[in-house]
Amino acid sequence: MKYAYYPGCSLHSTAAEYNLSLRAVCERLNIGLSEPRKWICCGSTPAHALSKLLALSLPYQNLAEIKKLDLDEVVVPCAACFSRFKAAQFEVGHEPGLGAEIERIIGGRLADGIKISHPLEIFSQDDVLGEMRGLMVKDLKGLKTVCYYGCLLTRPPKVTMFDECEYPESMDKVLRSIGVPTMDWAYKTECCGAAFSLTVTDVVLTLCYEILKEAKALGAEAIAVACPLCHANLDLRQKEVEQKYQQKFNLPIFYFTQVIGLGMGIPFEKLGLKKHFVDPRPAVEKCII
Amino acid sequence: MLALSNLEFGKEIKRKSGENIYLCYQCKKCSSGCPVSYAMDYPPNQLLHAARLGLRDLVLGSKTIWLCAACETCTTRCPQEIDIVKVMDALRSTAARSRIKPKVPEVAAFYRTALSNIRFFGRMYEVGLIGMLKLATRQFTKDLGLGLNMFKKGKLLIFPKMSGFFIVKRIFSKVKKLEKT
Numbered sequence: 001m002k003y004a005y006y007p008g009c010s011l012h013s014t015a016a017e018y019n020l021s022l023r024a025v026c027e028r029l030n031i032g033l034s035e036p037r038k039w040i041c042c043g044s045t046p047a048h049a050l051s052k053l054l055a056l057s058l059p060y061q062n063l064a065e066i067k068k069l070d071l072d073e074v075v076v077p078c079a080a081c082f083s084r085f086k087a088a089q090f091e092v093g094h095e096p097g098l099g100a101e102i103e104r105i106i107g108g109r110l111a112d113g114i115k116i117s118h119p120l121e122i123f124s125q126d127d128v129l130g131e132m133r134g135l136m137v138k139d140l141k142g143l144k145t146v147c148y149y150g151c152l153l154t155r156p157p158k159v160t161m162f163d164e165c166e167y168p169e170s171m172d173k174v175l176r177s178i179g180v181p182t183m184d185w186a187y188k189t190e191c192c193g194a195a196f197s198l199t200v201t202d203v204v205l206t207l208c209y210e211i212l213k214e215a216k217a218l219g220a221e222a223i224a225v226a227c228p229l230c231h232a233n234l235d236l237r238q239k240e241v242e243q244k245y246q247q248k249f250n251l252p253i254f255y256f257t258q259v260i261g262l263g264m265g266i267p268f269e270k271l272g273l274k275k276h277f278v279d280p281r282p283a284v285e286k287c288i289i
Numbered sequence: 290m291l292a293l294s295n296l297e298f299g300k301e302i303k304r305k306s307g308e309n310i311y312l313c314y315q316c317k318k319c320s321s322g323c324p325v326s327y328a329m330d331y332p333p334n335q336l337l338h339a340a341r342l343g344l345r346d347l348v349l350g351s352k353t354i355w356l357c358a359a360c361e362t363c364t365t366r367c368p369q370e371i372d373i374v375k376v377m378d379a380l381r382s383t384a385a386r387s388r389i390k391p392k393v394p395e396v397a398a399f400y401r402t403a404l405s406n407i408r409f410f411g412r413m414y415e416v417g418l419i420g421m422l423k424l425a426t427r428q429f430t431k432d433l434g435l436g437l438n439m440f441k442k443g444k445l446l447i448f449p450k451m452s453g454f455f456i457v458k459r460i461f462s463k464v465k466k467l468e469k470t
Contacts, residue, residue, distance in 0.1 A: 009413035013446045014439070040411045040453040045359055046403035049381045053464045054404070061453070061460060095307065105463045106456075155361035156372070165365050191324040191360040198422060198432070199395040200328075200356065207324055236435060275442045 002032035003122070004071040004114075006062060006085075008078035008228075009041050015078070015228030017272025021257035022077055022119055024266050029131055031122070033075060036065040042081045045195045056098070057105045059088040067111035077119050077257075079227035080194075083152035083160065085116045090159045118153060119257065120170045120226055121162060129177045137265040140179045142287035145259070146220040147171040148211065149188050150230040165189070171226060171256050178263050182224070187214045192233040201240075204233050209241050212249045221283050224256045231255060235277050252280035262288055296343040306379035312369040313337050319363035319373055329353045330392070333363055333373055340380070349384040353377075355393035398425040404461075411457045414449035 011019035026033055039062050048055035063085070066074050076082040092099045092110065099110050122128060154165040163170045168189065172182040190211060193204030211234065215223050225231050235253040242248055253276070261271040262284060273280050303310055313334070320332035330352045331339060339348050348354070354377055363373040381400075384391065391397035402421045406413055419436065423429050439445045 009415075012412075012450060013415055014444045016444060038453050038456075040457050041407045041413050043407065044403075044413075046400040046407075048378055049359070049400050050385050050404060051382060051464060051468065052378065053467060054461065055378075057460050057464060058407075061456060101467065105460055105467070107459065151358075151360040151362070156364045189362075191358055191362070193324075194358050194360070195399070196358060196396070198419070199399045199426075200393065201432075203325060203328060203356070203358075206327075236439070275444055277438065277442075 001030070002034060002071060003117070004066045004069050004074035005033035005035045006039055006042075006066065006074050006076045006081060007035060008076070008081035009044075010078060010228040014232055015255075017258065017275050018077055018228060018231070018255045020270065020272040021255055021261045021266075024270050025257050025260050025264065028135055028264055028266070029128060031128075034069050034071060036062075036069055038065050042084045044080045044084060048084070048087070053101065053105060055084065056088045056091060056102050059085045060092075060102050060110055061106045063088075063111040063114055064106060064108055066114060072113055073115040073117055075117055075119055075122060077226075079118070079150055079152040080229065082116060082118050086159050086161075089116065118162060118226070120153070120174060123174045123260075124170050129174065132174075132178055132260060132264075136178055136263045138263050138288050140259070140263050140288055141181055143180055143259070143283065144219060144221045144287075145175060145180050145182050145224050145254075146185050146215045146218065146222075147175065147182050147188060147224045147256070148192075148215075148230060148234070150225065150227040151189060151191050151194070153226060154189065171224060175224060175256060175259060178260060180224075180259060180263075183218055183220060185214060185218055185220075187211050192230045194229050194233070197229070197233055197237065201237070204237055205241050205244050208233050208237060209245050212238065212241060212251055213245075213247070215251060216249055220251065221287060222252050222254055222259075222280070224254050224259055226256055238278050250278065250282075252276065252278050252283045254280065295345050298343045298345040298348075299341040302340050302376065302379055302383070305383065306372075306376045308372050308376050308379075310337050310341055310371060310376060312371055313341075313367075314369065316368060318366045318368065322362040322366055324360060324362065325356045325358050329356050333357075333377075336380075337371075337373070337376065340376075346389065348380060349387055349389045350392055352392045354380045354384060355391055355396040357381075395426050395428075398422060401425075408457060408461045410449045411452040411454055412450060414446070416445055416447065417449060
């Protein structure tokens with residue numbers, strides 16, 4: 001299967017691990033990912049916070065580039081980018097005249113008929129799940145994990161049309177199917193503080209503390225995520241959370257693609273695991289056989 | 290004291306956001322689920338009502354609009370299906386264009402800086418963004434240790450990967466022109 005691929009800005013820098021692990025896993029599954037050369041930023045939070053037209057034009061400019069690849073489905077791993085592409089399609093579809101305005105801005109026809117998919121959607125398909133199971137060489141049943149979905153994958157449900165907004169299970173399903181014991185918990189979609197990481201950092205520390213505390217209390221040995229910003233807040237800032245609240249967590253934060261990759265026997269470095277701030281090696285060595 | 294000035298403000302926000310804020314019956318589901326309401330001066334339900342009452346300065350000068358994390362919890366749960374994040378977006382863009390100083394200046398600075406960054410590089414060049422943000426907020430020593438560690442782990446690109454140099458500038462300037470009208 002071949003898909004267009006829109007990594008987004010973070011997958012080429014702060015979330016390089018997500019890009020590496022997703023590509024490595026897709027290669028094993030014979031899923032082709034075609035990245036358009038001239039993609040630009042989707043605008044993410046700053047765009048929609050300050051300008052409606054900008055927030056819609058940037059994703060549509062990217063869809064025009066993707067259209068040139070002649071593929072009708074694009075995989076968007078970053079939850080914010082995913083949310084922005086979906087929102088752009090939704091708004092244009094629901095507000096008459098908006099499409100024409102966007103066309104004037106980007107200087108071309110709106111690329112329609114392109115499906116925006118998150119990797120979890122692709123991996124949730126039965127045939128892909130089956131293939132994944134077939135490629136497992138490691139036993140993952142010792143890695144007690146909680147799946148943290150964050151805000152933008154499933155909300156608002158009318159826009160993302162993906163999974164269940166109050167209690168999603170797609171990541172759990174994918175990981176359970178390869179033998180990871182994922183646990184039920186109440187913090188699947190509690191906000192981590194997102195883009196406030198660089199500005200009102202204390203909000204991020206407060207919100208991430210709740211998430212980490214709950215995961216630890218349940219006996220989780222790892223948190224699986226699907227969003228670059230969630231990963232950054234829970235991993236890069238974990239030490240600061242520990243210092244602020246005088247509590248140790250030592251909870252490695254994995255992109256779900258890294259967990260799949262570990263199960264497939266893909267080497268540590270190839271999955272970007274050396275880039276983590278909270279060392280995942282102890283959990284990996286102890287739980288994955 | 291704050292006067293009930295400018296009832297037109299509520300209608301302006303309804304028009305700009307496309308959301309009928311007059312449907313709100315103050316059930317407070319939004320504020321109950323809002324993860325950042327603990328830090329806000331006016332929780333979402335109060336802010337919506339203030340907008341309806343025409344309390345323009347209070348609303349645009351609130352911490353709320355800048356502390357909103359756009360997590361979409363309120364939008365998802367509102368029984369009247371008001372997209373509260375879109376209302377917040379309309380309030381933010383109105384505030385940014387008004388003369389009212391943002392009550393949480395770092396957040397407003399971050400959004401502005403990020404957009405200039407995207408306009409120049411086509412993609413978010415994080416090192417450039419962080420540098421510009423520090424200049425804008427004058428917090429030079431914040432996160433220095435973290436930044437250094439990120440460099441060491443190869444998480445920050447030293448050189449920007451520029452893309453769509455001309456198209457991105459054209460988009461920004463066309464949007465600016467359209468928004469002025």
